[in-house]
Amino acid sequence: MTDTYVAAIDQGTTSSRCIIFDRDGAIVAVDQREHRQIFPRPGWVEHDATEIWSKVQAVVAGALAAAGLRADQLSAVGITNQRETTVLWDRTTGKPVHNAIVWQDTRTAELCAALGGADGQDRFRDRTGLPLASYFAGPKVAWLLEHVPGLRQRAANGEIAFGTVDSWLVWNLTGGTDGGVHVTDVTNASRTMLMNLETLEWDQSVLDAMDIPAAVLPGIRSSCEVYGRATGQLAGVPVAAALGDQQAAVFGQTCYAVGDAKNTYGTGSFLLLNTGNRPVPSANGLITTLGYRLGGDAPVYCLEGSIAITGALVQWFRDQLGIIGEAAEIEDLAAGVDDNGGAYIVPAFSGLFAPYWRSDARGVITGLTRYVTKAHLARAVLEATSWQTREVVDAMYQDSGVRLTSLRVDGGMTANGLLMQHQADVLGVPVTRPVVSETTCLGAAYAAGLATGVWSDLDELRTQWRRDAEWTPRMSEEEREREYHNWHKAVQRSLGWYEG
Numbered sequence: 001m002t003d004t005y006v007a008a009i010d011q012g013t014t015s016s017r018c019i020i021f022d023r024d025g026a027i028v029a030v031d032q033r034e035h036r037q038i039f040p041r042p043g044w045v046e047h048d049a050t051e052i053w054s055k056v057q058a059v060v061a062g063a064l065a066a067a068g069l070r071a072d073q074l075s076a077v078g079i080t081n082q083r084e085t086t087v088l089w090d091r092t093t094g095k096p097v098h099n100a101i102v103w104q105d106t107r108t109a110e111l112c113a114a115l116g117g118a119d120g121q122d123r124f125r126d127r128t129g130l131p132l133a134s135y136f137a138g139p140k141v142a143w144l145l146e147h148v149p150g151l152r153q154r155a156a157n158g159e160i161a162f163g164t165v166d167s168w169l170v171w172n173l174t175g176g177t178d179g180g181v182h183v184t185d186v187t188n189a190s191r192t193m194l195m196n197l198e199t200l201e202w203d204q205s206v207l208d209a210m211d212i213p214a215a216v217l218p219g220i221r222s223s224c225e226v227y228g229r230a231t232g233q234l235a236g237v238p239v240a241a242a243l244g245d246q247q248a249a250v251f252g253q254t255c256y257a258v259g260d261a262k263n264t265y266g267t268g269s270f271l272l273l274n275t276g277n278r279p280v281p282s283a284n285g286l287i288t289t290l291g292y293r294l295g296g297d298a299p300v301y302c303l304e305g306s307i308a309i310t311g312a313l314v315q316w317f318r319d320q321l322g323i324i325g326e327a328a329e330i331e332d333l334a335a336g337v338d339d340n341g342g343a344y345i346v347p348a349f350s351g352l353f354a355p356y357w358r359s360d361a362r363g364v365i366t367g368l369t370r371y372v373t374k375a376h377l378a379r380a381v382l383e384a385t386s387w388q389t390r391e392v393v394d395a396m397y398q399d400s401g402v403r404l405t406s407l408r409v410d411g412g413m414t415a416n417g418l419l420m421q422h423q424a425d426v427l428g429v430p431v432t433r434p435v436v437s438e439t440t441c442l443g444a445a446y447a448a449g450l451a452t453g454v455w456s457d458l459d460e461l462r463t464q465w466r467r468d469a470e471w472t473p474r475m476s477e478e479e480r481e482r483e484y485h486n487w488h489k490a491v492q493r494s495l496g497w498y499e500g
Helices: 049-067 109-122 137-147 151-156 165-173 204-210 245-252 311-319 329-334 374-400 417-427 439-451 458-462 477-494
Strands: 005-011 015-022 027-034 074-081 086-090 160-164 183-185 219-221 224-229 238-244 261-265 269-276 287-292 300-307 344-346 364-366 407-410 431-434 467-471
Touching: 005 049, 005 165, 005 439, 015 049, 015 439, 027 049, 049 165, 074 165, 074 245, 074 439, 086 137, 086 151, 086 165, 109 137, 137 151, 137 204, 151 160, 160 165, 165 183, 165 224, 165 238, 183 238, 224 439, 238 245, 238 439, 245 261, 245 269, 245 287, 245 300, 245 439, 261 374, 261 439, 269 287, 269 374, 300 374, 311 329, 311 374, 329 374, 329 417, 344 374, 344 477, 364 477, 374 417, 374 477, 407 417, 417 431, 417 467, 417 477
Parallel strands: 005 074, 074 238, 183 219, 261 407, 407 431
Antiparallel strands: 005 015, 015 027, 086 160, 224 238, 261 269, 269 300, 287 300, 344 364, 431 467
16 A cells, blocks of 8 residues: 555744655655745744635645645545644634744733733643743734734624644645634644643633634644545645644654654654543643544643754854854754853753743853853854753653653754764763654654544554654763752853843
């Protein structure tokens, strides 16, 4: 049955991809296109949702052409997406009413503080699993309703649709203004701060607090079911899965057992730990989130540590500082020295996410002396990712009592062997990369294939996971703890910087 194919659309923060997989989970074809990053003000980040839909159509056509396949040869298409990024559009015209507000955007920080009131960040945590932070979609919706003239009344009248990017794509794929299906899945809904983690329904008390009319909301569905059939270039193909990108990576990494964990290294990094069929509240700055839900099965929950800036720090090093010409060059530059020379970089460009949730933090470089070279700074750039991950792992252990014995990794930065070795060193456990590193797309394909009978069950998917590379710890415990202490000193110097 190698002539069975499933497509996955991965709509990410900087680009859109379509990957076609065969029944063995092997990649048949890939197409990818970048989209614009729009920065209207400091701390504001936007995307053009119409441009994103155009790029998605282009990558689907490109992947089909590269594979030499027709759309009717696909068994299903699954979607995975940048999470929290917020789109509001007119149901009649299909046009967005404003640029999409991206997950990195910090414009709602003051709104979140006002919503918190005397309860602070934890006001909605018992219902949603989330701290009040500019990261999440709900406050972004509230901001748009307040600041786009006339929008609140149009929303109350049912003229406006809200969605995270999965909803926007499913709606367009299934017909748009001509019968498009307005849904989201539980993983994306859990990132809005509007869904109750226990009932998996929109929480009216939170909607009331944020003054968001229920009329704008999509229906909440499982991560793995046929939402509808595509029109246009994918006409007739079942649209059969949607998962937020990090949950899709959990699924693609086959982290189906309690205690399984993965970390995805992209623009930011996101470490998720499977906690089973009950949500585990966090007292240590983590997020309680949906991992996935297969049809009518019980939902699977995760603890998540969300790190805002990891791969984006390498991009900054390349684009803003001009020290390297290509991202891959950072490994050779950093390998030219044995350590960071005493320098640490805390990339709090948009504040700090887990485990701090401090929107007042800003990026710092500390420990500079005349001894420090660009090679030391390159190493500090890479090490910032490892140390931020270590902080999240420590918080997970404190919340769950589960101590990691290994970490499965994926994403573009895993090609950097120096970084992966340092990650193993600072965690003190093996770090393992699978043969198919595109686990986000693979997870969306797996879920879509499960919904349409391409694969039978999770055990079958587990058999397809294969190790490509593994890094084992080499650092002494003494060195690990000394460097970790210095990292914490650097983090403290980033806090309280922004007072706007």
